Amino acid sequence: MDFVLQIINGLHVGSIYALIALGYTMVYGIVKLINFAHGDVIMIGSYVVLLSLTELHVPFWIAIIVAVVFCALLGMLIERFAYKPLRNASRITPLITAIGVSLLLQNIAMKVFSANPKPFPNVISGEPFQFGGVQVGQVTIYTILISVVLMVLLELFVLKTKMGKAMRAVSEDAGAATLMGININTTIAITFAIGSGLAAVGGALYSTAYPIVDPYIGSMLGLKAFIAAVLGGIGKIQGAMLGAFIIGITECLTKGYVSSQLSEAVVFAILILVLLVKPAGILGQNIREKV
Amino acid sequence: MKKSSFTLVAIMCVLTLLFTGCGSKKASTDEAKxxxxxxxxxxxxxxxxxxxxxxxxxxxxxxxxxxxxxxxxxxxxxxxxxxxxxxxxxxxxxxxxxxxxxxxxxxxxxxxxxxxxxxxxxxxxxxxxxxxxxxxxxxxxxxxxxxxxxxLDPFQGSVMAKFAKDKLSAKTAAVIYNTGDDYSSGIAEAFKKSFEKAGGKVVAYEGYGATDKDFKSQLTKIKGESPDVLMVPDYYNTVALVAAQVKEVGLKTTLLGADGWDGVLGSVQDPSLVEGAYFSNHYSPMDxxxxxxxxxxxxxxxxxxxxxxxxxxxxxxxxxxxxxxxxxxxxxxxxxxxxxxxxxxxxxxxxxxxxxxxxxxxxxxxxxxxxxxxxxxxxxxx
Known part of the structure; x- marks a missing residue:
């Protein structure tokens, strides 16, 4: 029985990692940039939800929508002013810029909200659900459900819509996509908007489960999600989800059955092993350079 | 000659002033008001x-x-x-x-x-x-x-163990503590030792890292042992996180804490999460x-x-x-x-x-x- 619960705990953490990992992986897939500011967009998302709840007194779902819109705009803004001017620069330049944006967001948050952690209000209350002998908390269930629904929607969007097709085209060959009449700038902006919007949802769900918000919550969370994206094969949407669930479940099982201090070590060990065997990640494809 | 000696004296005066300035600053702890x-x-x-x-x-x-x-x-x-x-x-x-x-x-x-x-x-x-x-x-x-x-930390831990055993008649206890913090591990250790010495049983003794936010795995494990009391010796922000997750995993027990809990009502999302909890402290305003x-x-x-x-x-x-x-x-x-x-x-x-x-x-x-x-x-x- 314990084992089932630990797996559910893993799915809970994993689904939050997945929502955030999607942002890393989509952006990487389309502009080959590791957007280190992504973790801090989550943090901003959490603060926006927190403020909407405590200052505007709106219901939780409206607060999430406000945060999604805010973060989507923030994501596009970051892309427009920080990354777009560097699109043709060497790979390292936008990477350093991303770290700069990350620090900028953290410091702005510290200035505006102060470094003191703020409690996140209780939005999902009520007794845990019973499934036979297994008892699962409401936050856990809602988080897993919302994440899965969003992931399915994203998958449909990428596979079935015109914009999704444009994204895939740009990711495959930006030059050829331009020749086919695809507006690269719009496509990239939309990708950043979707990634940041998902990060906002991730931030909201994270804060519901771990109800203390401070300007640093994004850094470790972002790092874990980034590892998930790399583990699953960066650039692959299904890879990010798979990687995130593997990491979440590994963490919880290590904490539950081995030692809580080792959970991060085990996660990193798995990452190293996978990358040794399959450098492009579990679902990644090794693309050979054409000469 | 006369002029230069005057300059010399002037320079000396300035220097003396400067040095006494420094000197008086040095001696301020003894002589100042x-x-x-x-x-x-x-x-x-x-x-x-x-x-x-x-x-x-x-x-x-x-x-x-x-x-x-x-x-x-x-x-x-x-x-x-x-x-x-x-x-x-x-x-x-x-x-x-x-x-x-x-x-x-x-x-x-x-x-x-x-x-x-x-x-x-x-x-x-x-x-x-x-x-x-x-x-x-x-x-x-x-x-x-x-x-x-x-x-001292160990002192609070042993007092709370004695309290749980004598005043709450607890037979089993669990501890969840921060392994990376002297304060938390000090209390946890003393609590465990004193509780066992008093004839109680510590059924779970779980640690977590200093930056951890997720304790559900440990709490799920603790829930399996259904202890009478759960000792959470940490500072209020972490206590708020633990308390929220205690409810999330459906663990029903009496929470115990130490003086790091002071201020917990300001950081917990809902006071009902810590309802009925006890913690040791240095003084009470109700005195x-x-x-x-x-x-x-x-x-x-x-x-x-x-x-x-x-x-x-x-x-x-x-x-x-x-x-x-x-x-x-x-x-x-x-x-x-x-x-x-x-x-x-x-x-x-x-x-x-x-x-x-x-x-x-x-x-x-x-x-x-x-x-x-x-x-x-x-x-x-x-």
Whole structure:
């Protein structure tokens, strides 16, 4: 029985990692940039939800929508002013810029909200659900459900819509996509908007489960999600989800059955092993350079 | 010739002035009309609630002394440095206070880790260091100049174990603690030892890392053992996270804590999460003692805020130092350190005297959280 619960705990953490990992992986897939500011967009998302709840007194779902819109705009803004001017620069330049944006967001948050952690209000209350002998908390269930629904929607969007097709085209060959009449700038902006919007949802769900918000919550969370994206094969949407669930479940099982201090070590060990065997990640494809 | 000697004299005068300027600054601790005392506290960051409360308490005690004409006829100047709850920052701030401000004593630090770092750093100057609130055992072991106003971590752990066994008739207990923190692991260890010694059974003893936010795996494991009480010896922000997840995994038990819980009602998302929990503390505002009530009244008037246990300890730490200076009849650091040994005060947190390890001998207050309020429940003697 314990084992089932630990797996559910893993799915809970994993689904939050997945929502955030999607942002890393989509952006990487389309502009080959590791957007280190992504973790801090989550943090901003959490603060926006927190403020909407405590200052505007709106219901939780409206607060999430406000945060999604805010973060989507923030994501596009970051892309427009920080990354777009560097699109043709060497790979390292936008990477350093991303770290700069990350620090900028953290410091702005510290200035505006102060470094003191703020409690996140209780939005999902009520007794845990019973499934036979297994008892699962409401936050856990809602988080897993919302994440899965969003992931399915994203998958449909990428596979079935015109914009999704444009994204895939740009990711495959930006030059050829331009020749086919695809507006690269719009496509990239939309990708950043979707990634940041998902990060906002991730931030909201994270804060519901771990109800203390401070300007640093994004850094470790972002790092874990980034590892998930790399583990699953960066650039692959299904890879990010798979990687995130593997990491979440590994963490919880290590904490539950081995030692809580080792959970991060085990996660990193798995990452190293996978990358040794399959450098492009579990679902990644090794693309050979054409000469 | 005449002109040049005049210039020389002029230069000499200027130099003399300059040097006496420096010299008088050097000698200020002995001759000036004020006694400079340094304070170290986290005024921003994760544990700022403690730092602000404690340093305000200290400030209040010194201001009261100044209003009564000062100590040994001199006014006290209290200079507080923010160390953000970080050991490195604390040592830097300590050096700044000692070298630039030339303070004769330090009231601080507040949390255990930076306090140990400061205690260690103070071994060069050996000036009196009184930490109001650092409860880890090792803090006063660095040298004969380090004292504290609060009781120790292990002491709180064993008192809470005794409390759980005797007053709550608990048979089984679980502990979840921060393995990366001396404060938390110190209490956890003592609790386990005392609870088992009293005939109880510790069914789960789970650790977590300092930066962890997810405790559901450990709590799920603990839930499988259904303990009567769950000891959570950590600071209020982490307690808020643990309490939320205790509910999330559906664990039903009585939560126990230590003085790090002070302020938990401000950081928990919903007071019902900690309803019925007990924690040990240094004092209770419900105490009817006139000393306590006067302190609360003056603190409120000055800072427009409710004092907590940290404020009371900060206040008592200042009183201890004042008593030692008066007993030594000097502000010489060695004489004051010597005088501290035999100091006895009747403070807000109880009658305080010191044992041979420079730890205070005093009682512990057990508080209960009911209906979103903190209530005094019991007083446990050592």
């Amino acid at each position: 004020e006694i400079k005392i340094g304070g170290l506290a986290p005024l921003t960051g994760n544990v700022s609630v403690y730092g602000i409360s404690a340093s305000n308490g200290t400030k209040l005690a010194f201001d009261e002394a100044n209003e009564k004409g000062g100590v040994l006829g001199k006014k006290i100047k209290f200079i507080v440095e923010d160390e953000k709850g970080d050991a490195t920052e604390a040592v830097n701030a300590y050096n700044k206070l000692v070298n630039n401000e030339e303070v004769m004593a330090i009231i601080g630090d507040i949390t255990s880790k930076p306090s140990a770092a400061v205690a260690s750093a103070s071994q060069k100057e050996k000036l009196p260091v009184i930490t109001p609130t650092a409860t880890a055992a090792n803090v006063t072991t660095y040298g004969a100049n380090v004292y504290r106003a609060c009781f 009817t003692n006139t000393k306590v009530q006067d302190f609360i009244k003056n603190y409120k008037a000055k800072f427009n805020a409710e004092p907590n246990a940290l404020s009371a300890l900060g206040y008592d730490a200042a009183k201890i130092l004042i008593a030692a200076i008066e007993k030594a009849k000097s502000t010489d650091k060695d004489k004051v350190v010597k005088a501290l040994k035999g100091v006895e005060i009747d403070g807000v947190t109880g009658k305080i005297s010191f044992d041979e390890n420079r730890n205070p001998i005093k009682s512990v207050t057990v508080l209960k959280l009911t209906g979103g309020k903190v209530e005094m429940f019991d007083k446990m003697n050592p």
